[in-house]
Amino acid sequence: MMATNSGPLTGITVLDLTRVLAGPYCTMMLADLGARVIKIERPDGGDDARSFGPFIDKNGVKKSAYFMSLNRGKESIALNLKAPEDRAIFEDLLSKADVLVENYRPGVMQKLGYGYEALSKSHPRLIYAAVSGFGHTGPFAQKPAYDMVVQAMGGIMSVTGHPGGEPTRVGSSIGDITAGMFTATGITSALYERERTGKGQKIDVGMMDGQVAILENAIARYQATGESPGPLGARHPSITPFSAFRTQDGHMVIAAGNNALFEELCAALSLPQLPNDPRFKDNDARTQNWDDLLGLMEQQLTTKPTAHWLDALEAVGVPCGPIHNVEEALTHPQTQARNMVVQAEDKDVGTLGMAGNPIKLSNHPDPNTRTPAPDLDADRDRILGE
């Protein structure tokens, strides 16, 4: 089935040489924004992610739900970029492409004769995006990296988890995903510029760079104090109270980020004296005296169940929420109303739900059904016939 994506990038053709996650996440975003994405895969098995679990095993066919989620709305052709006949096909596709995305180790595309230096001469309008573990420059450029490595080396693991506890990974592959997102922004901004200048360019995103770019507050704390901050469990480092709390039957989060909200919160918890206590008089004082505040708040919160407190705090406008598991997050009325779970119908294993596009655009539809991820080489004949 030919993908028919609609969006601001309609008319743009992306050649996608990427595998597994960072690159495919980027090109999924481009497809969701309307681009035509032609996934160019190795003939022997294609994208490694086709063999990564979890799998859906139905009707005698076993397919990776992981691969299917990341590659909806794309087309597939299998090409061996070392074989002359396949190189000719690739070069024909290149001549019609706007964007090429690759996530090889630096140097691999040069060896194939398709490095940016060469392509920029033959295809000056081409936008060439490379997403790699450490980027294309610097002493670590040639080193292998995966999400786990850049989460560790980029610092986010050092601020995630509980004080004194074991190392904790962010529970989704934020190293890959943020790199894919930055690459998508680079590509769309380069497409904008090309409309004005007629020229393409190279975009070089390193996954570890992306991790540094999202450290946020932790960098400011280090710069201000000279000390590396540690993990803080579920609380915010400098806004208080802004944390998870125990209730009678579980946990909830409360985010009372200023004095007015703190007063409302204290009234709702039957702790009206707290805002006048010097320990809690302003955000700085509350951050300094967090342990005291936590004790006093949980003394009240543990007397009633989460549902009670959600109602009580929402009634007075204090930001709060339950800690949803994945099912609760996906089936939540807001998630549903925002079309954040979309469906793709695979011809073999049936319908699969997957995350929708969080970029809602007024000029474009946001369909609830998407073209499914392609089988390996599924679009060869049609692509060659064009």
Added chain:
Amino acid sequence: MMATNSGPLTGITVLDLTRVLAGPYCTMMLADLGARVIKIERPDGGDDARSFGPFIDKNGVKKSAYFMSLNRGKESIALNLKAPEDRAIFEDLLSKADVLVENYRPGVMQKLGYGYEALSKSHPRLIYAAVSGFGHTGPFAQKPAYDMVVQAMGGIMSVTGHPGGEPTRVGSSIGDITAGMFTATGITSALYERERTGKGQKIDVGMMDGQVAILENAIARYQATGESPGPLGARHPSITPFSAFRTQDGHMVIAAGNNALFEELCAALSLPQLPNDPRFKDNDARTQNWDDLLGLMEQQLTTKPTAHWLDALEAVGVPCGPIHNVEEALTHPQTQARNMVVQAEDKDVGTLGMAGNPIKLSNHPDPNTRTPAPDLDADRDRILGE
């Protein structure tokens, strides 16, 4: 000082009505990509983040390092959008702007007379981006949300942390930051489309939507099994071994994502028999028998320090790395070589280091120094004089 940003968005003017994090992160990305960003702040104190720690207190002046990091390269003018004379200034700025970004609760801009419906008629080329807690539609649209709330409700907290442990927040404000990143991609893709159609549009990004969009593997697991996955500490849910491990003097991460790398790893750990053990014969088997594998690996790893194992595994090409704290991440030779810590010189408190731009573009410089964040209303006279 006038910000002089250079990049693919040079020539684009962004009116930035946002505060604290998601919106300012988005407009920081746009400034890093060359846009002129005019920050429109409340006259009474401006962006709330000006009062958020950590602070730098030097030469008798105390400024928020947090605010300074997020607002480098922007200009500031203080306007009261309820006062007629300031509204006239705002409307004059609007007539010259390409993009407006706001992060009010839905409805606030309408009440001011600047809702998208109205502006799209008077300014059909305007790109209007709204980033909010839950987005502009759906039953939760009016509810307040902060990073903590969307991390909880969007599901990522449920997969971050250790099995059976306390709730764990991702250690940076990933709820805000990813929403800012998605908004930036929406804006750049709308700028591209406007070059072709002449028309602007509205971009509506909800922070909770962004959290669902980055759940990745966790959604696929839920779809494939019907069960919500839980937190897994520091290991990847379906690639094994891909985790943090204890060594003699601390921890390190190892990411051996396929059979070839697993064989190299086992040889380096003096465990050459493992790849032939049926429990560890392929990735699925290794994931099933993780506890056994962890025990065997840590028995070896705890005999020598991290530095020894990093050398040994790097020598055979097995992806691995140390778990850096923030200082180690920022001073790492690769971080430095990639210009991922840039400097801004504040006239009062001196030089501040902050995260650089992870989107490296071949047609544009990536300067190590940036224009500092503006004081409140610092650019009024120049802006009014234009």
